[in-house]
Amino acid sequence: MTLKNDLILRAARGEKVERTPVWLMRQAGRILPEYRKVRSKMGGFKELVETPEFACEVTIQPVDILGVDAAIIFSDILVIPEAMGLPYQMVEAKGPWFEKTIKTAEDIAQLKTADPDDLHYVIDAIKLTKIGLNNRVPLIGFAGAPWTIFAYMIEGSGSKTFSQAKKFLYTQPMLAHQLLQKITDSTINYLKGQVAAGADMLQLFDSWAGALSPEQYNEFSLKYISQICDAVNEVPLTVFAKDAHFVRREMGKLNCNSIGLDWTMDIAESREMIGGSKTLQGNMDPCLLYADYAVIKKETIKMLKKFGPDRHIANLGHGLYPDLDKDKVICFVDTIKEFRF
Amino acid sequence: MTLKNDLILRAARGEKVERTPVWLMRQAGRILPEYRKVRSKMGGFKELVETPEFACEVTIQPVDILGVDAAIIFSDILVIPEAMGLPYQMVEAKGPWFEKTIKTAEDIAQLKTADPDDLHYVIDAIKLTKIGLNNRVPLIGFAGAPWTIFAYMIEGSGSKTFSQAKKFLYTQPMLAHQLLQKITDSTINYLKGQVAAGADMLQLFDSWAGALSPEQYNEFSLKYISQICDAVNEVPLTVFAKDAHFVRREMGKLNCNSIGLDWTMDIAESREMIGGSKTLQGNMDPCLLYADYAVIKKETIKMLKKFGPDRHIANLGHGLYPDLDKDKVICFVDTIKEFRF
Numbered sequence A, B: 001m002t003l004k005n006d007l008i009l010r011a012a013r014g015e016k017v018e019r020t021p022v023w024l025m026r027q028a029g030r031i032l033p034e035y036r037k038v039r040s041k042m043g044g045f046k047e048l049v050e051t052p053e054f055a056c057e058v059t060i061q062p063v064d065i066l067g068v069d070a071a072i073i074f075s076d077i078l079v080i081p082e083a084m085g086l087p088y089q090m091v092e093a094k095g096p097w098f099e100k101t102i103k104t105a106e107d108i109a110q111l112k113t114a115d116p117d118d119l120h121y122v123i124d125a126i127k128l129t130k131i132g133l134n135n136r137v138p139l140i141g142f143a144g145a146p147w148t149i150f151a152y153m154i155e156g157s158g159s160k161t162f163s164q165a166k167k168f169l170y171t172q173p174m175l176a177h178q179l180l181q182k183i184t185d186s187t188i189n190y191l192k193g194q195v196a197a198g199a200d201m202l203q204l205f206d207s208w209a210g211a212l213s214p215e216q217y218n219e220f221s222l223k224y225i226s227q228i229c230d231a232v233n234e235v236p237l238t239v240f241a242k243d244a245h246f247v248r249r250e251m252g253k254l255n256c257n258s259i260g261l262d263w264t265m266d267i268a269e270s271r272e273m274i275g276g277s278k279t280l281q282g283n284m285d286p287c288l289l290y291a292d293y294a295v296i297k298k299e300t301i302k303m304l305k306k307f308g309p310d311r312h313i314a315n316l317g318h319g320l321y322p323d324l325d326k327d328k329v330i331c332f333v334d335t336i337k338e339f340r341f
Helices: A009-011 A032-043 A045-049 A052-065 A078-085 A105-112 A116-133 A146-156 A165-169 A173-197 A214-231 A245-250 A267-274 A286-290 A292-305 A324-336 B008-014 B034-042 B045-050 B052-065 B081-085 B105-110 B114-135 B146-155 B163-171 B173-196 B216-233 B245-251 B265-274 B286-290 B294-308 B326-338
Strands: A088-091 A095-098 A139-144 A201-206 A237-241 A258-260 A279-284 A312-316 B089-090 B096-097 B139-144 B201-206 B237-240 B258-260 B280-282 B313-315
Touching: A009 A095, A009 A201, A009 A279, A009 A312, A032 A045, A032 A052, A045 A052, A045 A088, A052 A116, A078 A146, A078 A173, A088 B216, A088 B237, A095 A146, A105 A173, A105 A286, A105 B280, A116 A139, A116 A173, A139 A146, A139 A173, A146 A165, A146 A173, A146 A201, A165 A173, A165 A214, A165 B286, A173 A214, A201 A214, A214 A237, A214 A245, A214 B052, A214 B201, A237 A245, A245 A267, A245 B089, A245 B173, A245 B245, A267 A279, A279 A286, A279 A292, A286 A292, A286 A324, A286 B163, A292 A312, A292 A324, B008 B201, B008 B280, B008 B313, B034 B052, B045 B052, B045 B089, B045 B114, B081 B114, B081 B146, B081 B173, B105 B173, B114 B139, B114 B173, B114 B286, B139 B146, B139 B173, B146 B163, B146 B173, B146 B216, B163 B216, B173 B216, B216 B237, B216 B245, B216 B286, B237 B245, B237 B280, B245 B265, B245 B280, B258 B294, B265 B280, B265 B294, B280 B294, B286 B294, B286 B326, B294 B313, B294 B326
Parallel strands: A139 A201, A201 A237, A237 A258, A258 A279, A279 A312, B139 B201, B201 B237, B237 B258, B258 B280, B280 B313
Antiparallel strands: A088 A095, B089 B096
16 A cells, blocks of 8 residues: 655655645644534543544544645644553643642652553554545654653643753652653554554654753753654654754754754754754744735745755644634645745 | 942953852742742732832842842833833733733824833832942843733733734734834833933843744844844843844844843853853753752852853843742852852
8 A cells, every 4th residue: 555645754764755745733623613513522622532533534634624745643642641640631721731740759650651552542543544544645643752741740731831840850860760761661662553553654742842951851851752763763753842952963863754843943054953864844933824825925935945855844833823724724735735946 | 339249240241250240030039038028018019019118128138148249120021011001910820911902003002102200110119229239239120122022912911822922923014013113112211211220230031032933033023122232231231032042143243241041052052153242141940959959069060160250140041930949049159159260
């Protein structure tokens, strides 16, 4: 079974492509009325994530509606802490919330190392989606990077500063490493399960990378990302560490195919820092899609030219915001698909 | 009247100093039991800001208790939007909230350009504090950078993404410039008033710098910071643009004395990017102060050595967090004061 459109996989591997491929972080979500309709039938976000039929349906929607070059499985990075023994709730307008958090060595000892069976609903959703996609475009699987998952497990919710999670790193570094290793082992199992179920590509999201100093990032985040890159290399892998401008040189040495950039990272400078062996993904400011069509087109073409024809997967520098207009998003996608170098 | 301790002013001007000077962002605040005592007598944060006697008292506390080399006037960056016609409330555990926000050209036209009379309570607090300090250490005045103030005036509160403020930049750039100019004019008036009242040094806080792309930052933030630097040069001025790693080269060209660094910015790299004509301020991760005393000392000395003996004002890369232990903060300050190159 060969994919009809494998542009993203070829771009990730550094092969020639006829045009720059494009997908969007949070492409399956509230910007689509079709998503909101499915969502309103369910109890909430988490029920949607945990029901393979519906997760499959909303995963495929943006391929049909936006015309993107890949689907990404509809899920959440917090399925891993839950599979390890810390259930979460998604509180409307507030975000994730964990009843139990990690405080002691005993708390860590009680966590299990997750395996794909603990996340059968994601695995089933991937299998269903592969059938539904019928090889039109690749399916991307994903997980949170260990530091980001660790931060939620300590804080119990989002945070402006993640100061409690960082306090744990400064005051209990050995325990922090134990927990990070357990998360890493779970994540490797989980990503391998996603590949076995049919994921054609993977992405690691280090959403809270920017909370750490360069030294702490190397010790408590990059080390574990590196383990994952070495362990999971059956399909192309992208590492996206938001705000981690300070580790771009080190990112260039990871055993992965592509590196995500946010919109604060200058494209030419990032190419120089990351080096030629990686495909870059990104990096338009999602707020550009609030502008009028002419501005969107102009700025999108400017971005494409800055990245150049090779080793680029077009995307935003962050997920789509829920109040963006679907037609503006389509304008961004179409501008990329129509552009030729 | 000469200052008994003018280390910070000399360091800012690039003159020789016997040791590295130190102050801390949010040094007057919740980490001090003495502050909490004054605060509990008042209705809340805003009443404290608006009552010169009490603002003066808490401004001087850290000089006595922590032994820092400067006081910074106890106030808030949001006094400017209020003086321009948008009153704010400080909601406990939530942060600032504006009843009215800016949406239209008419909204902007109705705003007044603030002058020091509109902010007499800050001016009076500065005068009182100068008397109370009795020339022991310099007094720092401050304001928010125009983009950060603009962001609050559009959003009406803090935000994870400041997407509404950025939407305004993308969809109504001419109006955005009008509003930014009005904020800039008000800020120049206000800072000149602070200097006239006795402020020995100034700092501009661009707290939401990291929300913008490099291009937008140059157009909508740096341009106005630059106007302020050119207009207010009676005393040394520091520009601290949190997360704005991408404009360090441009920061080096500003007509100011020092540039603040957050803890994600590598010190040697920042020196190279900003150049030798600026003093650097920062940049310890505030979370280091959760560690034990030995770690705090070791990491603080490491930081001092990385900055070197010249053109450095020691500080954190962000404000103190309220749950930090006062004695740990004193350990940081003392380590800096005891260190000799």
